[in-house]
Amino acid sequence: MQKTKKVISRRSFTKLSTKAVASIPLMGLGNTLYPTAPKLKNEIEVSIFSKHLQFLDYSGMASAAAEIGFxxxxxxxRPKGHVLPERVADDLPKAVESIKKYGMKPKMMTTNVWDIKDLTNKMVLETASKLGFTFYRTGWLSYPEDRTIPQSQAIYAQQAKDLGQLNQDLGLIGCYQNHAGNHVGAPIWDLPSILEATNNEYFGVQYDIRHAVVEGGSSWELGLRQIKPFIKSIVIKDFLWGKNNGAWKPVNVPLGQGVIDFPYYFSLLKKYGINVPMSLHLEYDLGGAEHGNRKITISKEEVFKRMKNDLKFLRETWRQAP
Structure with a gap:
């Protein structure tokens, strides 16, 4: 096969034939198939999770994101989100219009999509595809008590395979987030048995280091090594362990103030050649914005200040990581 340049534009990439793309070994290349991800070692692409801007309308959220530097x-x-799934055909174009107005492109979205037999789920993905989105996060899964974990994994593997096929048809990349608690993917080690049923080009993981450390403790690095071929996007946030009513629980904090060793984590991502779109989450006190509240109890200027501080830490720490 003729060698291509390391950096490929989106337009050039889409002109590659399906046959040529299919001939590339997916598992061994990690994320090199995705021209939408930044390729320079010390540059990252960071989006703000719009959950934390739901006290603003579409124009306000886009303006704030651009001004802060995202x-x-x-x-x-998703339900209770900026765009409600049942109104996606009417409202998503309006949100995209505002995003473009402030010089950004629609790329990432967070959904509750999983079962493509649900017509609303299909409408969400079809509308997003037409409007230029590339990456989306799926809904979470659990392990019901009335069947074994292997039985659930077999069901979810087939559903993931079906979803991945739809993604391929629409030109989307679906990402399942590892989330602490009684969720599929919380221990990381259970995900490959599901993901291996999919086409790794169009379906993978939105890797969340905060939840990985909560569940994996000091073994999170092993989970990262196992899941790295499937990582398509990344969530960034930090936490400390603290007591709540006598019980030890994770307490969310600004970046750099918690237990996540970001310099080491970023050095591993660079080592593995993982540079994919990042979504910054701020789940510590933002006057209610951390929960997606429509009304907040602190000034929006203070919310923006805290977002800017986390973004600055994120970019500087990435650049300095070896």
Whole structure:
């Protein structure tokens, strides 16, 4: 096969034939198939999770994201989100219009999509595809008590395979987030048995280091090594362990103030050649914005200040990581 340049534009990439793309070994290349991800070692692409801007309308959220310095928005398209799934055909174009107005492109969104037999789920993905989105986060899964974990994994593997096929048809990349608690993917080690049923080009993981450390403790690095071929996007946030009513629980904090060793984590991502779109989450006290509240109890200027501080830490720490 003729060698191509390391950096490929989106337009050039889409002109590659399906046959040529299919001939590339997916598992061994990690994320090199995705021209939408930044390729320079010390440059990252960071979107703000729009959950934290739901006290603003579409124009306000886009304006704030651009002014703070984000590359884009990880738009909530789900129940209680910026865009409600049942109104996606009417409202998502309006949100995209505002995003473009402030010099950004629609790329990431967070959904509750999983079962493509659901017509609303299909409408969300079809509308997003037409409007230029590339990445989306799926809904979470659990392990019901009335069947074994292997039985659930077999069911979810087939559903993921079906979803991945739809993604391929629409030109989307679906990402399942590892989330602490009684969720599929919380221990990381259970995900490959599901993901291996999919086409790794169009379906993978939105890797969340905060939840990985909560569940994996000091073994999170092993989970990262196992899941790295499937990582398509990344969530960034930090936490400390603290007591709540006598019980030890994770307490969310600004970046750099918690237990996450970001310099080492970023050095591993660079080592593995993982540079994919990042979604910044701020789940510590933002006067209610951390929960996606429509009304907040602190000034929006203070919310923006805290977002800017986290973004600055993120970019500087990435650049300095070896």
């Amino acid at each position: 590359d884009g928005l990880d738009l909530t398209v």
